[in-house]
Amino acid sequence: MAPKPSAKGKPSSGGDSKKSGKPLSSSSKVNKKNVKRPPPKEVKAKARTEPSQLKKTKKREYTEAELGIPELNAITPVGVVKPKGKKKGKTFVDDRDGVATIIAMVNAEKEGQIESKMMKARQLEELRELRKKETEARQAEKKKKLDATKDSIRNKKKPGSENTARSGGSDSKSKGDSKSKGKRKSVSFA
Amino acid sequence: MRQLTEEESKSVFSKLAVYCGRSLNNLVTASDGEGEQYVFRLHGSRVYYLRLSIANWATSVPRANLLSLGVCIGKLTKTGKFRVHITALDVIAPHARYKVWIKENGLLPFLYGGNVVKAHVGRWSEDIPEHSGVVVFDSSDTPVGFGVVAKSTTELRRVEPTAIAVFRQADTGEFLREEDSLFTT
Numbered sequence: 001m002a003p004k005p006s007a008k009g010k011p012s013s014g015g016d017s018k019k020s021g022k023p024l025s026s027s028s029k030v031n032k033k034n035v036k037r038p039p040p041k042e043v044k045a046k047a048r049t050e051p052s053q054l055k056k057t058k059k060r061e062y063t064e065a066e067l068g069i070p071e072l073n074a075i076t077p078v079g080v081v082k083p084k085g086k087k088k089g090k091t092f093v094d095d096r097d098g099v100a101t102i103i104a105m106v107n108a109e110k111e112g113q114i115e116s117k118m119m120k121a122r123q124l125e126e127l128r129e130l131r132k133k134e135t136e137a138r139q140a141e142k143k144k145k146l147d148a149t150k151d152s153i154r155n156k157k158k159p160g161s162e163n164t165a166r167s168g169g170s171d172s173k174s175k176g177d178s179k180s181k182g183k184r185k186s187v188s189f190a
Numbered sequence: 191m192r193q194l195t196e197e198e199s200k201s202v203f204s205k206l207a208v209y210c211g212r213s214l215n216n217l218v219t220a221s222d223g224e225g226e227q228y229v230f231r232l233h234g235s236r237v238y239y240l241r242l243s244i245a246n247w248a249t250s251v252p253r254a255n256l257l258s259l260g261v262c263i264g265k266l267t268k269t270g271k272f273r274v275h276i277t278a279l280d281v282i283a284p285h286a287r288y289k290v291w292i293k294e295n296g297l298l299p300f301l302y303g304g305n306v307v308k309a310h311v312g313r314w315s316e317d318i319p320e321h322s323g324v325v326v327f328d329s330s331d332t333p334v335g336f337g338v339v340a341k342s343t344t345e346l347r348r349v350e351p352t353a354i355a356v357f358r359q360a361d362t363g364e365f366l367r368e369e370d371s372l373f374t375t
Binding site: 092093105106109111118 | 192193194195196199200203204207208212214215218219227229230317319320322342344
C-alpha cells in the first residue's frame, strides 16, 4: 500500500513530523486540522493611528477642595482669585429703579451718619451743661462758705468789741484810724 | 461714553449725598416738561449729568472725538473715589441739605480760594453737625461754592469771629483760576 501522494507531498507535514518526532498517524491528524482551520489573522477594526484611537480618555480632575490637601502659602493672594463661571465685564446700572435703590441706600446711610453725629453732639452738649451746672454749684457753695466765714468773723468781732478786754484795743485802733484819717496829708496845687 | 457700574454710581451718589438731602432722588427722577429722563454717563474718567436723548445722540460720535457732553459733575479717581467739581454746583445747589450765606465782605476772599471765617457768615441752616457738607450762597442767594463746616452750629456760636467756619472745597472763582485744567481730560 502506497501512501497517499497528498499526504507525502506536503513538505510542512514532513517537517513537522521530523521536528516533533511523533508517529505519522498523529501528524496526519494535525495536518487535517490545519487544513480545516485557516491560520488566525489579526483583525483590526480601527487603526492605531486613527484620531479616535489617538485621543486620550479624559481623566477626572480633582479640585483642591476635593483632595482635602492642607492649605499652603499660596502664590496668588486671596483677593485676586476670581470666581469661576462668572461673567466677565462690568454690570451697568441704567434703569431708574436700580439707580433709585442705590440712592435710597446711600441716603439711608448718610442719614444714619448724620443722626449719629447729632446724637453725639447732643450728648456732648448735655455733658457740657451738666459740667457747667456742677461748676456753678461748686462756685455758689464756695461763695456761701466764704460768706458764712465772713459772717462768723463779723459776729465774733461784734461781741468782742462790746466786751471789756478787746474794747480798748479796738477803740484805740478805731481812734488811731480816726487819727490817721485826720492826719492824712492833703496836697493842693496852687 | 458709557453708563456707570454699580460701584461707580454708589461712590458718585454717596459723594453727592454729602451736599444734597433726600431730594437727591429728584436728580434721576427729575424730568423737564417733555417728560425727558436725566442720566449719568461716564466718559474718560469724568462723570456727566445729561438728558437721556442727548446721551443717545452722543453715541453717534466716536469716542475719541467726543470731548464733553451735558454737565460735568466730577471725576472718578483711579482708586474709585469721586471728586465733585465746581461745575456740579448748579446740580447740587437746588437740593442742598445745609446752606451757609456769606456777607458781601466775605464774598471776595471766598472766591479767591479762602475759607469762610465766622465773621463773614451772614446766616446758616440750623443744626448743622460738624464736618458736614454745605453749599455756600452769597447774600443775594446765588450759589458760589461748597465746602465742609469746621464745627457744628452750636459750637460755632462760641468761637471767636476769626475762626474758620467753612473749609472751602470748590468756589466759582475756579472757573477762572483753573481754566486751563478744568475741562481737560
